[in-house]
Amino acid sequence: MAQVCQYFFAPQSPWTYLGHERFVALAKKHGAQIELKPCDLGKVFSVSGGVPLAKRAPQRQAYRLVELKRWSEHLQMPMNLQPAFFPVAGDAAAMLIIAARLAHGTDAALALAGAVMRAVWAEERNIADAATLAAIARECGLDGQALVKTAETSGVQEEYNRHTEEAIAANVFGSPWYVVDGEGYWGQDRLDFVERALQK
Template sequence: MKTLTFYFSLLSPWVYMAGPRLHELAAETGTRIVYRPIDLLRVFRETGGAPLAGLHPSRRAYRAVERRRWARYLDMPIKEQPRHHPVDETRAACAVLAAERAGLAVWPLAQAILAGVWVRDLDISDAGTLACIADEAGYPGRALVAEGGTAPCRDLFEAHTQEALAQGVFGVPSFVIDGELFFGQDRLDFVRRALVAD
């Protein structure tokens, strides 16, 4: 069984669109996914990237076109520009880490949070909103948000971000297989090849 380390942000439309296909691919190939939520805005700062608001207007416009193209292609709803984006994703990421530490499935919660941003126009930095998203997805929302605020979860979020930077991650979604980095939801075909290679 191969292992894929998945570096992701709960702010990214590309992670929102990649998630379902990645998990279908993992099921098909018998791949184990190691989840690594990271602080995307910090990664941008430390690797010379720019958040959406800091991009030249032509780059922002083209990214919007690409979001629409991919959303139509994948038949996934998406907001043109969510009101609550970007926000501090620490609370949301730490709630996901709290779920993992409790032995709960990571991805249904993460995908629900991503849809909260990109479909439902919700503020995932708000504790009550985040708890509600988790509850609706079948998780103990208030407990996860509370646990996510503790030092172990925050330290883990920091460690994952540091690990991502050490692995050469500069954006999301990023996937590492046998030490090889793949960046972008449009690289899943290459991810597949790496997973089925002998």
């Protein structure tokens, strides 16, 4: 029986962008099933002691940029350290990804999630804009306009809220967050441990 890995994330997170393709690849390598759970990181922060980037101390903000540069160079991934559209609300993009999963399955939603993350961090695009989201979905071979409309429905909103409640219940406090066999792993730099867990 395939192992299950819960994947809690906010699509606007740079760390999620840096880890997304590697995570998807290692899950495929080990035949693991990914449960995709985009969630509201602002609500998660509010109950877990997290602080929005703009409110963090200057030295923390500066070191974050150093680490992003290190990781993007190490992984050879294109990254604008201070993109034109950031900070950006991730709710619309998260709900678009949920709508894609409901309509087209997990693989399509994972591909769309990766495209959304690249849009922020490598392509200088605004993922809070509905037309931009529709265009990204079309580029993934999906009906962008239909997905944007579906993403605005109460059913998708309820799913998004449920993911957020599940994240809080699972003691999530950052993005990305992976859960294997009930054990949580925070950050793309923990993917080695995630892989070890999937090998058990």
